[in-house]
């Protein structure tokens with residue numbers, strides 16, 4: 001599959017709102033045009049190569065979930081159909097197609113809503129550091145929640161934990177905070193609502209993905225206010241915002257294979273002598289192709305659609 005890789009847009013007749021690690025965002029007044037590019041970041045550094053189809057995959061997986069979650073939460077989507085985009089976007093239709101959305105502009109909450117059903121990533125790291133896996137006592141406090149001691153790496157937590165984080169400034173890691181801290185930042189009502197909705201969305205997604213052979217170990221949501229209503233924004237349960245594991249290979253007590261996401265790229269980068277600061281190294285062709293294939297597999301499995309539809 002040949003694909004036109006888009007790593008950056010420069011739409012001169014539109015007003016740039018923000019360039020994130022992955023998305024280019026243009027200001028259309030009370031709306032935004034969000035383009036999911038093929039950029040890939042690892043260790044918070046944007047790498048020089050794009051990954052074919054990554055932007056379309058992320059965008060369309062999110063669109064799939066937004067629809068599925070409509071009974072649980074309002075979302076920011078207006079349309080993903082380029083034919084319905086405002087006239088001002090039309091000149092760029094070829095680049096926009098499949099990878100972009102028009103959304104309602106929100107005032108994002110300064111807290112990232114992380115939910116976890118398995119112990120991995122920063123939670124496992126902190127748990128290990130605090131001696132949780134062989135710990136004394138019955139519980140250990142990690143990411144602001146109390147976990148029983150004796151859990152194994154990638155182990156199932158048995159319930160969904162809400163472990164919020166504050167959004168980092170560019171180049172920094174997000175910082176885990178306790179629920180109480182999120183209440184201080186957001187106020188009790190909004191913090192409770194964000195937590196409740198996050199847990200509901202996560203649990204519904206887990207149930208659906210499980211039937212398709214994917215474990216969603218953890219994920220991150222963003223909410224914002226639109227006309228005073230708490231609304232789900234950004235992306236939802238994509239390979240970039242979640243940890244997806246193949247159910248068939250799941251076993252606790254070890255890290256899980258990176259079948260659907262950029263962990264594969266991180267693993268490759270760790271074999272290099274690179275200090276994880278800008279600029280990132282060029283990726284070899286075979287790493288790019290295999291990474292693209294992992295994203296496409298996630299798309300096919302979750303949405304039930306064929307990758308040819310993305311061409």
Ligand SMILES: Nc1ncnc2c1ncn2[C@@H]1O[C@H](COP(=O)(O)OP(=O)(O)O)[C@@H](O)[C@H]1O
Nearest residue numbers: 020021022023076103104105106108222233234
């Ligand atoms: N409806 C919206 N209104 C305002 N901001 C939004 C909306 N949806 C997403 N965003 C913001 O757009 C950015 C998405 O770009 P991305 O490249 O994913 O950024 P990041 O590097 O922060 O992950 C995020 O900062 C997110 O908060």
Ligand SMILES: [Mg+2]
Nearest residue numbers: 020021022234
């Ligand atoms: Mg993001």
